[in-house]
Amino acid sequence: MKLPTRAALIGSLCLLAACAVTQPSVQVSMKTVRSENYGSYPQNYQRQVRQYLKDSLLDPDSAKIRISPPRKVFKIYNPEAKIYSPKTPNQLKAEGYYLVCAEVNAKNTFGGYAGWQTQRYRFTNGSMEDEQNFSYRNSIDSDACYSTDEIYIDTQNLDKLKVNIVP
Numbered sequence: 001m002k003l004p005t006r007a008a009l010i011g012s013l014c015l016l017a018a019c020a021v022t023q024p025s026v027q028v029s030m031k032t033v034r035s036e037n038y039g040s041y042p043q044n045y046q047r048q049v050r051q052y053l054k055d056s057l058l059d060p061d062s063a064k065i066r067i068s069p070p071r072k073v074f075k076i077y078n079p080e081a082k083i084y085s086p087k088t089p090n091q092l093k094a095e096g097y098y099l100v101c102a103e104v105n106a107k108n109t110f111g112g113y114a115g116w117q118t119q120r121y122r123f124t125n126g127s128m129e130d131e132q133n134f135s136y137r138n139s140i141d142s143d144a145c146y147s148t149d150e151i152y153i154d155t156q157n158l159d160k161l162k163v164n165i166v167p
Contacts, residue, residue, distance in 0.1 A: 025162035026076070026092060033074045033151055033165075036096035042070050042123040045100045049121055052130060053104060063106040064113075070098040070123060073144055075154040076163060092158070098123040099152070101145035118145055 042048070046067050054060040076094045100121045108114045120131040120140050131140060141156040155163045 025164055027164045027166050028076065028094075028153070029166050031167075032094075033096075033153060036074055036094070038072050038096040038098060039123070039125040042098055042100065042126055042128070044126075045070055045098075045121075045123060045128070048128045049100060049102050049119075052121070052128065053102070053106075053119075057104075057106045058109065059107045063104060065105075066103040068101045068145065070100050071144070072151040073097055073099045073122075073140070073154055074151055075140075076158065077154075078158060078161075092161075099140060099144055100128075118142065120145060 049067055050065065053063060053065060057063050074094065074096050076092055078091060079093050080091070100123060102119045102121065103116050104119055105113050105116045120142070122129045122131075122140065141152075141154045144152040144154060153163075153165060155161075
């Protein structure tokens with residue numbers, strides 16, 4: 001008598017698990033990602049980043065700086081992320097921009113080098129924004145600096161929403 005009851009219970013639990021609500025998902029085509037308007041390529045990005053670092057570091061002349069070339073980032077985000085999670089993919093927005101990553105090893109207040117730190121700079125139509133001024137919506141996933149993808153697709157602020165990239 002125990003075996004059929006246990007089997008029925010296990011079967012019921014499996015059926016219940018199969019009927020569980022799944023998280024909403026969104027599909028993004030690579031055609032959409034490639035055709036996004038990323039703005040103009042930042043021609044003078046190195047000069048802008050170096051000037052920003054010169055203005056913000058304690059001892060900019062001794063800083064060691066490595067700047068990567070601009071890369072495209074396609075960001076999918078929830079404009080109301082601080083209020084609620086998206087219930088449907090229609091509530092999401094997307095935008096494209098260029099990202100420049102700089103590795104900086106600068107001296108601290110004790111005169112010693114602090115170690116390499118990665119800084120991220122967002123370029124939109126030639127205008128630079130550093131990561132300290134990013135809003136929640138504009139925050140950049142640090143993995144973007146190390147990705148080898150042609151275009152980095154940033155889904156960092158989507159909570160538990162699943163994103164499927166299709167051709």
